[in-house]
Amino acid sequence: MSYRPVLPTLPLDLPRGHLAFPSVARLDDGRLLLVWRRGSDHYLARDGVIEAAVSDDLGVTWTRIGGLADSVDLRDPCVANIGGTVWLTYFKGRRESRADGAFVRRSDDQGATWGPEYRIDPDLHQAAICAPLVERPDGQLLAVYYGRHSGDTFDSVWAATSVDGRTWTSERLVRGTARAYQEPWAARRGDELAVTFRWGGADGVGGVQSRDGGTTWGTPTRLFTGTGRPSSCWDGDRLVIVYRGEHGHATMRSLRGDVLSAPRIVHRAAPGGMMTYAHPLAVDGQLFCPLSTEDSKGVESELRLTYLSTGGQTPLGWVPTGTLAVLTDYDATLAAEVFDRPDGPPPGWRNLRGSVVVRDGALVSTTADSNPDVAVLPTGSADVTVSADLRWTGMSGTGVVVRAVDAQNYLWFTAESGGTVLRLYKRQGGTVTKLAGVYGDTAATVWHRYRVDVRGPLVRCFLDDEPVIDHTLTSADQTRFGRAHLHGVVLNAPDGGTHTCRRLTVHA
Secondary structure, three states: OOOOOOOOOEEOOOOOOEEEEEEEEEOOOOOEEEEEEEEOOOOOOOOOEEEEEEEOOOOOOOEEEEEEOOOOEEEEEEEEEEOOEEEEEEEEEEOOEOOEOEEEEEEOOOOOOOOOOEEOOOOOOEEEOOOOOEEOOOOOEEEEEEEEOOOOOOOEEEEEEEOOOOOOEEEEEEOOOOOOEEEEEEEEEOOEEEEEEEEOOOOEEEEEEEOOOOOOOOOOEEEEOOEEEEEEEEEOOEEEEEEEOHHHOEEEEEEEOOEEOOOEEEEOOOOOOEEEEEOOEEEOOEEEEEEEEEOOOOOOEEEEEEEOOOOEEEOOEEEOOHHHHHHOOHHHEEEEEOOOOOOEOOOOOEEEEOOEEEEOOEEEEOOOOOOOEEEEEEOOOOOEEEEEEEEEEOOOOOEEEEEEEEOOEEEEEEEEOOOOEEEEEEEEOOEEEEEEEEEOOOOOOOOEEEEEEEEOOEEEEEEOOEEEEEEEOOHHHHHHHOOOOEEEEEEOOOOOOEEEEEEEEEEO
């Protein structure tokens, strides 16, 4: 049995911002506790706070609860439930110090409030933690972190133990000599402890194991190519690792003994962006996994949820088996919507112009005012095939939007002049320019399928599966739009008319 990509992942409905570094724990009452960092950006503003939410239905719905703030940047929060006590770890960042200590707090009320702060590392020159605590077989708490003494060239991986979470004793697990070793993560199965970490920054993922509960440790080994925090959990006799893979995508592999599985993409990052970490957790025989990916500027990062399923029903929806995924192109699906949801704003969609809502199982303009409503989905890929079933009454103007940068810069394929003309446009800096056009036929009140296949500079447009436009972007247009990963629809309902979308898919 091998893991298949789980697509699509589901966005957590939160105000936008740089939401990253999620971690999750199962509480004694069965709820899931999720924490993450919110900031203005990845690290430049140094204004991170910790936010939290709980779910009593295995991740389907969430309720916000109190978090944690400080006068400095709080980073990479992680939670663990050990014997009914919830432990929160994090590190601090300042403008003058990117890693200003590894810290821990405890909660005796299931994460509602947090006790005093204690420092884990022995006041190293630089130290950071980005992993939850683990209980050793002897009952002691184990924290793994990374850092360096003053004068050291590279970061090392450290392990600290404590009986009460207040005072800690540290030892160096992996010494940074020829390269840095960072962002360790520990997972326990019986007497076996597995610590995964970044091997040389962006070079690879490494590992070191203890088979006697942390008393002694083996030789550190480079496991495979990858980067980012390699978060892990045991799934039976296999260690499942989620890390930042090729092109910055959230990727997973599993390790059984010395046998390493093939990499599988869990969620695609935006072009130039990257996965900003994940946390797989065994929940009722399945692997729940919150994750986040940020844009190429490190300004916006989105939280998403999934189950790392091999096929079947999960609390977040049904996942096909690997064979069925290939046969149905599910493993290449970036987004799929049939709007089978209650009336209201569709979760996960972004309104670039105007606003759209779900009404009676379809996506519609909120106002019939002849002003175009442009709504898009983040997909993590610029080279895509976007297909939408659209219908208009009163006046044509429905269409498919591809490679949207923002509200003033995107491409779109649309029907105009009473549905008799099909055109490809670009909006650049707010100025609209026709790129190509042909005569066509889209009758009012009839569902038509609009499709745009965009690969590199080539844009091909289809109506009801018939090719109608082939256009090659100029080098300047390719530079502007070539990495944009927002795709969706334009609905331009006139006064007295309606524009409707009942189905949309985006494939890699």
